[in-house]
Amino acid sequence: MNFIEKLTAAMRKNHSLLCVGLDPDQARMPPKVSVADFNQAIIEATADLVCAYKINFAFYEALGDDGINVLKQTRSFVPGDIPVIGDAKRGDIGNTARAYARAIFDYFGFDATTVNPYLGYDSLEPFLQYRNRGIFILCRTSNAGAVDFQALNVESGDNKRLPLFQIVARKAAEWNTQGNIGLVVGATYPEELKIIREQHPDMPLLIPGIGAQGGDLELTVRYGVDRHGEKAIINSSRQILYASAGKDFVPAARRAATELREQINHIRETSP
Amino acid sequence: MNFIEKLTAAMRKNHSLLCVGLDPDQARMPPKVSVADFNQAIIEATADLVCAYKINFAFYEALGDDGINVLKQTRSFVPGDIPVIGDAKRGDIGNTARAYARAIFDYFGFDATTVNPYLGYDSLEPFLQYRNRGIFILCRTSNAGAVDFQALNVESGDNKRLPLFQIVARKAAEWNTQGNIGLVVGATYPEELKIIREQHPDMPLLIPGIGAQGGDLELTVRYGVDRHGEKAIINSSRQILYASAGKDFVPAARRAATELREQINHIRETSP
Numbered sequence: 001m002n003f004i005e006k007l008t009a010a011m012r013k014n015h016s017l018l019c020v021g022l023d024p025d026q027a028r029m030p031p032k033v034s035v036a037d038f039n040q041a042i043i044e045a046t047a048d049l050v051c052a053y054k055i056n057f058a059f060y061e062a063l064g065d066d067g068i069n070v071l072k073q074t075r076s077f078v079p080g081d082i083p084v085i086g087d088a089k090r091g092d093i094g095n096t097a098r099a100y101a102r103a104i105f106d107y108f109g110f111d112a113t114t115v116n117p118y119l120g121y122d123s124l125e126p127f128l129q130y131r132n133r134g135i136f137i138l139c140r141t142s143n144a145g146a147v148d149f150q151a152l153n154v155e156s157g158d159n160k161r162l163p164l165f166q167i168v169a170r171k172a173a174e175w176n177t178q179g180n181i182g183l184v185v186g187a188t189y190p191e192e193l194k195i196i197r198e199q200h201p202d203m204p205l206l207i208p209g210i211g212a213q214g215g216d217l218e219l220t221v222r223y224g225v226d227r228h229g230e231k232a233i234i235n236s237s238r239q240i241l242y243a244s245a246g247k248d249f250v251p252a253a254r255r256a257a258t259e260l261r262e263q264i265n266h267i268r269e270t271s272p
Numbered sequence: 273m274n275f276i277e278k279l280t281a282a283m284r285k286n287h288s289l290l291c292v293g294l295d296p297d298q299a300r301m302p303p304k305v306s307v308a309d310f311n312q313a314i315i316e317a318t319a320d321l322v323c324a325y326k327i328n329f330a331f332y333e334a335l336g337d338d339g340i341n342v343l344k345q346t347r348s349f350v351p352g353d354i355p356v357i358g359d360a361k362r363g364d365i366g367n368t369a370r371a372y373a374r375a376i377f378d379y380f381g382f383d384a385t386t387v388n389p390y391l392g393y394d395s396l397e398p399f400l401q402y403r404n405r406g407i408f409i410l411c412r413t414s415n416a417g418a419v420d421f422q423a424l425n426v427e428s429g430d431n432k433r434l435p436l437f438q439i440v441a442r443k444a445a446e447w448n449t450q451g452n453i454g455l456v457v458g459a460t461y462p463e464e465l466k467i468i469r470e471q472h473p474d475m476p477l478l479i480p481g482i483g484a485q486g487g488d489l490e491l492t493v494r495y496g497v498d499r500h501g502e503k504a505i506i507n508s509s510r511q512i513l514y515a516s517a518g519k520d521f522v523p524a525a526r527r528a529a530t531e532l533r534e535q536i537n538h539i540r541e542t543s544p
Contacts, residue, residue, distance in 0.1 A: 058368045061375035068340050093415040099334035107336045118390045120417025143365040145392025153427040
């Protein structure tokens with residue numbers, strides 16, 4: 001089973017487009033709970049409500065000595081039928097990219113990963129060789145600085161100009177001969193999300209930026225899904241993990257995830 | 273002492289622009305030597321010949337369980353007066369970038385790091401806040417895929433078009449209010465290196481791509497240095513680490529590093 005099949009099966013089984021981002025922030029976690037225990041509790045409380053989990057490497061590398069171990073444990077807590085995206089945003093030259101791909105796919109066993117396009121095709125190719133894993137190429141990110149380069153107008157070869165993120169999406173589509181490429185498009189730029197979905201009707205989109213980052217949920221769902229109401233992975237981290245900073249963080253996280261899943265489903269079922 | 277001062281002091285003390293990249297590849301290392309022991313031996317054999325070391329995270333993450341520990345050990349083997357660049361090429365949104373900056377600067381204690389510009393200013397800002405550390409922004413990388421996006425012509429606002437990598441360099445210069453930004457420009461694109469040096473006469477340049485990647489050493493040195501023959505950090509990894517795959521790898525690495533340092537010095541001393 002390849003990544004897209006696994007993702008689609010999880011979306012249907014759990015009737016969900018929600019992805020929970022496991023980004024531990026000890027300052028916001030309940031006291032006296034280890035990061036591994038916290039993640040395990042969140043996963044157990046939400047595994048029937050999500051289509052995927054996303055684990056951002058940064059928050060584990062910042063933990064120091066034990067970080068990689070906690071990352072690995074966290075990945076292992078996720079039930080086998082739910083895909084896990086290693087959000088590493090790597091991008092390096094060929095022989096180095098091969099080492100990153102080995103770490104992410106072989107050592108940690110992630111189902112998919114995020115990659116940065118700035119270094120071009122040969123920096124992505126070692127990841128693409130894992131035909132059954134997914135590769136989400138950063139296209140239009142959710143942060144304010146996304147405009148600095150991603151929005152610049154680029155000569156597109158046919159006497160037109162397109163913003164860089166659209167060129168990246170077009171190249172990603174060209175490179176997608178094995179059907180294992182998706183795009184990262186932030187919820188904070190709904191018009192850009194709409195354009196990308198129109199131009200790439202079948203590509204899976206990983207969409208961060210709702211909740212704490214302020215993305216509009218209604219537009220995100222309407223613009224993000226494919227014509228079957230699928231292939232949009234809508235990520236929420238802080239809104240769910242830190243729904244409560246008290247002892248009740250587990251039921252609070254479950255409530256927040258349930259509510260968000262229902263909101264998303266309501267929008268996709270009532271969209272024109 | 274900030275990064276540039278430390279780098280300049282090491283360049284002068286060791287009369288060297290050479291940076292050795294500690295990228296362990298167990299397939300090419302002598303048998304029965306651990307990665308940590310290998311790195312320690314290489315560092316001891318070359319520490320009086322270099323201006324810096326560069327440690328690429330990928331090769332350590334690929335080692336699995338023990339990788340982070342070996343990375344940390346390797347960093348600790350470098351004498352205190354030689355700067356060490358953590359080649360991590362990170363790029364993520366604000367709160368995530370802060371976690372990466374903490375890992376690289378606080379936990380590992382690197383003097384400088386490489387970062388990817390695709391996400392824009394707010395993805396770099398958490399690194400820049402470490403005023404005494406160095407930040408090398410990927411500009412024109414050494415790989416073949418660099419042309420896919422970095423060479424695209426972009427509207428530059430003043431009715432001109434410039435390749436993306438020049439826009440990145442220009443933005444980097446704008447953001448360099450604290451003097452802690454440098455650029456990564458590959459030796460495999462000497463004409464582009466020449467342009468970047470002309471436009472940014474005072475910026476430190478980290479230049480990978482000589483040796484195994486085929487960059488021209490003569491042009492790299494001539495085009496890369498500033499008007500004092502400094503501020504170019506010329507990286508070599510495989511040419512030095514794997515000068516011999518036998519028991520004599522230590523003297524072989526020292527010989528290779530000595531030779532490369534002398535070649536670089538000869539070029540910078542005889543350049544017009």
